[in-house]
Amino acid sequence: MRTEANRRKINRLYILGAGASYALTQGQTESLVAPLDIQFCQRIKDLQQRTRPKWVAAAARRVEKEYLHHVDFQITGLEELIRQQISDYEFIAAIHPRRTRGKRTKEEYLNDLNHLAAYLLSRARARDQSLLEKWLEKYLKGTEKRATRNRIITFNYDTLIDNVLLNWHSPQHVYFDNIWSSSTKSPTRLADRYPLLLKLHGSINWRCSEEEYAKLFNSAVTTDESKTTTYNTKDCHYIDKMWINNRVCTPEEQETPLIIPPLPQKPITSIAIFRYLWTYAYEYLYEARNIVIAGYSLPPEPPRVSRRLQLLREWSHEQVKQVFT
Known part of the structure; x- marks a missing residue:
């Protein structure tokens, strides 16, 4: 984690679990419910x-x-x-x-x-899209002159929230600054590198090559030097190219959704992009004044098993004024 001077001050931090997406979509045809x-x-x-x-x-x-x-x-x-x-x-x-x-x-x-x-x-759709948009407009839209100090951490893969934010902000501002807008359109580097939405297990609209994805689980890490200046990627799998694609790809294609399935031991700290996202999550927790936890219940297993529980246990309480659940 970086020094306090390099961390973003957060006013309101939302932490969303699967129940949040379920609540946004329930009450309609099953195929539309997350x-x-x-x-x-x-x-x-x-x-x-x-x-x-x-x-x-x-x-x-x-x-x-x-x-x-x-x-x-x-x-x-x-x-x-x-x-x-x-x-x-x-x-x-x-x-x-x-x-x-x-x-x-x-x-x-x-x-x-x-x-x-x-x-x-x-296929998931918000039951009341206008209500979702009003909430995000109030807390996450912001402007260039008055950037929002609110952020979201989510453990979900879906794009219910993303699709709204991407109408207002670039993918690099919403997710992280080296994600491509498509497989052929390289990113524009941002001066403000504090993502609005931290998707700690990946996203169904993030893509990488099938070959790169297979390496995350099947090959030893050989990187002995960090490939970035903003966070440490030493001894990490580094994916050179990640991009956005809202079309669902098939298992036979050469690209794959960049999501980390619920494995017994998720390799989040050995993959550069996920080490980056989880590091920012810790920073946001340290700097948040108000925390809202929605759609998530703490699992019964020991802390060493659950990275999500570990994340919530480790942050400092000094800055927090209120916690809502």
């Missing part, structure tokens, strides 16, 4: 009946067919599904390797899940 963790697998199972796009039903069938655990697929939460699938796959590969020969890898399984999650969340 699913909670426990609802993901049932929604994926329902996708098997879709006729278009064809890849969705095919990927949904693969994910259920290749599920290794004995608990019914549709009643399993997404985080539990991934944790158990990886554990079971690694156990079988160790004691009975022939059973995994010729079968798809756990990385290929996660690739299907990532794309299906992106597809489901891309």
Whole structure:
């Protein structure tokens, strides 16, 4: 974390969990509602009946067919599904390797899940879009002459909030200053490098190449020098090119959503962009005068397991005047 002189003073900091997106969308057709963790697998199972796009039903069938655990697929939460699938796959590969020969890898399984999650969340719509816009206009719009001192930290992948903010601000101002506006349009560097929206687990509209994404989980980090001057990327996977694309890509394409699935051990500190985002999250917490926590309940597991809980436990209380939940 940087020195106090280099940190942004925050007036109001919103911390949003999955319940926030669910609340923004609930009360309408199920396909328009952002699913909670426990609802993901049932929604994926329902996708098997879709006729278009064809890849969705095919990927949904693969994910259920290749599920290794004995608990019914549709009643399993997404985080539990991934944790158990990886554990079971690694156990079988160790004691009975022939059973995994010729079968798809756990990385290929996660690739299907990532794309299906992106597809489901891309369909989510706010129940009252005008109300969402009024809230964001009041607290996050700002102007060049009077920049807002409010910020949002979110653990969600969806773009319900992003789509409104991107009508007013550049992607570099909303997310981070080295994200490209498209796969061909390079970013304009900003003097003010304090993102409005910190998406700590990535976003369904962020893209990187499939090759770069695979490295995040499968290869050792060889970087021995930091590639940036504003934060430390030493011993990190550094993704050279990240861009915005609101179209949902398929598992067969050469690009993939840049999201970190709910793995047992999320590699957030070994990936440069996520180390950057989590560092800023700590800074915002340290400097915030008012904190609003919405749609998030603290998990029952020990702090060492939950990075989200660790984040909330570690910040200084000296600047905080009020906390709303």
